Amino acid sequence: MPGVTDALDRLSAAADTGGAPAAADLEAVLSSADAELMDVVAAAARLRFRHFGNRVKLNYLVNLKSGLCPEDCNYCSQRLGSKAEVLKYTWLSPEEAAAQAAAGVAGGASRVCLVASGRGPSDMDVERVGKTIAAVKGASPGVEVCACLGLLGEGQAARLTELGADAYNHNLNTSEDAYAEVCSTHAFADRVDTVRAAREAGMSPCSGLIAGMGESDADLVSVALGLRELGSDSIPVNFLLPFDGTPLEGTWELDPRRCLRILAMVRLANPAAEVRLAAGREVHLRHMQGLALQIVNSIFLGDYLTSEGQAAKEDLELIADAGMVPLGLEEAPEAVREAVRVRRRGAGTDRAPNA
Numbered sequence: 001m002p003g004v005t006d007a008l009d010r011l012s013a014a015a016d017t018g019g020a021p022a023a024a025d026l027e028a029v030l031s032s033a034d035a036e037l038m039d040v041v042a043a044a045a046r047l048r049f050r051h052f053g054n055r056v057k058l059n060y061l062v063n064l065k066s067g068l069c070p071e072d073c074n075y076c077s078q079r080l081g082s083k084a085e086v087l088k089y090t091w092l093s094p095e096e097a098a099a100q101a102a103a104g105v106a107g108g109a110s111r112v113c114l115v116a117s118g119r120g121p122s123d124m125d126v127e128r129v130g131k132t133i134a135a136v137k138g139a140s141p142g143v144e145v146c147a148c149l150g151l152l153g154e155g156q157a158a159r160l161t162e163l164g165a166d167a168y169n170h171n172l173n174t175s176e177d178a179y180a181e182v183c184s185t186h187a188f189a190d191r192v193d194t195v196r197a198a199r200e201a202g203m204s205p206c207s208g209l210i211a212g213m214g215e216s217d218a219d220l221v222s223v224a225l226g227l228r229e230l231g232s233d234s235i236p237v238n239f240l241l242p243f244d245g246t247p248l249e250g251t252w253e254l255d256p257r258r259c260l261r262i263l264a265m266v267r268l269a270n271p272a273a274e275v276r277l278a279a280g281r282e283v284h285l286r287h288m289q290g291l292a293l294q295i296v297n298s299i300f301l302g303d304y305l306t307s308e309g310q311a312a313k314e315d316l317e318l319i320a321d322a323g324m325v326p327l328g329l330e331e332a333p334e335a336v337r338e339a340v341r342v343r344r345r346g347a348g349t350d351r352a353p354n355a
């Protein structure tokens with residue numbers, strides 16, 4: 001395994017020339033020592049700033065149809081047989097989806113992701129989503145819409161493009177080798193086919209991964225390079241939320257430094273792609289979320305599909321504190337100032353100390 005300093009030099013040189021990053025160098029990033037963490041973050045940050053400056057793209061999720069999926073993806077709280085007590089409902093009306101989306105846009109989101117659980121849409125579902133896209137764009141002019149409806153059948157990608165979808169999300173999630181471990185009802189190749197179909201139909205391909213499911217470093221590098229090969233414009237990096245009632249319940253493998261290394265590895269493998277910090281960031285990165293913004297150029301604002309995120313206000317504070325600006329806004333949200341509070345507890349008082 002090469003040392004991380006040399007590996008970072010080679011990865012940076014590859015990014016400068018558009019050359020392919022070496023898998024061994026990306027694995028060295030994942031196995032780097034804590035004392036090298038800032039070197040890793042700095043190398044990724046240079047690429048983030050080169051390609052995106054200080055802009056942060058905010059995406060907002062609207063779960064159009066939640067739970068009761070017939071597929072068995074192990075990591076998913078909506079899977080077949082899931083006992084997770086998540087919301088379960090069928091299709092939101094276009095008007096309701098547009099109202100939900102407008103709340104995210106008002107909070108600064110420039111892309112709305114319309115997501116539905118299930119193996120894939122019927123042709124009727126595609127038409128229904130078309131009406132929702134029209135309602136979202138009517139209520140929030142200028143917003144980008146990404147559809148995420150599962151595996152696409154013949155002609156459905158082209159139809160979604162006609163109906164106004166700007167992008168299509170379908171995550172590869174993990175490496176081809178590890179895929180059978182996380183799902184038995186569809187294959188890695190099915191996912192690749194859908195991302196390709198979306199791109200060929202003119203939608204921007206959005207495809208990412210989930211870390212923390214028991215995969216190896218080689219699996220993470222493999223999926224990051226697979227996304228590069230596939231030409232994913234936008235790469236959501238999710239950190240497993242091991243819902244009780246799912247097969248991965250109790251799987252806690254991640255810590256904030258590991259998450260930073262994973263994000264940096266994905267950035268170094270895909271220098272110019274939009275890398276989005278996605279589900280699990282509050283739980284796994286915790287106080288390191290601000291540092292992660294030096295690597296990624298996009299986050300989800302507010303809540304996720306079946307779990308709650310931190311308050312949108314805290315997200316905007318995170319961005320302001322990093323000196324960054326949400327895409328589409330002229331300037332950073334105002335920095336937060338808290339009044340100085342005089343101590344009234346601990347030494348010299350009869351109240352317990354703050355410890």
Ligand code: SF4
Nearest residue numbers: 069071073076079117
């Ligand atoms: S297909 Fe989608 S909604 Fe269904 S179990 Fe898999 S990830 Fe969850």
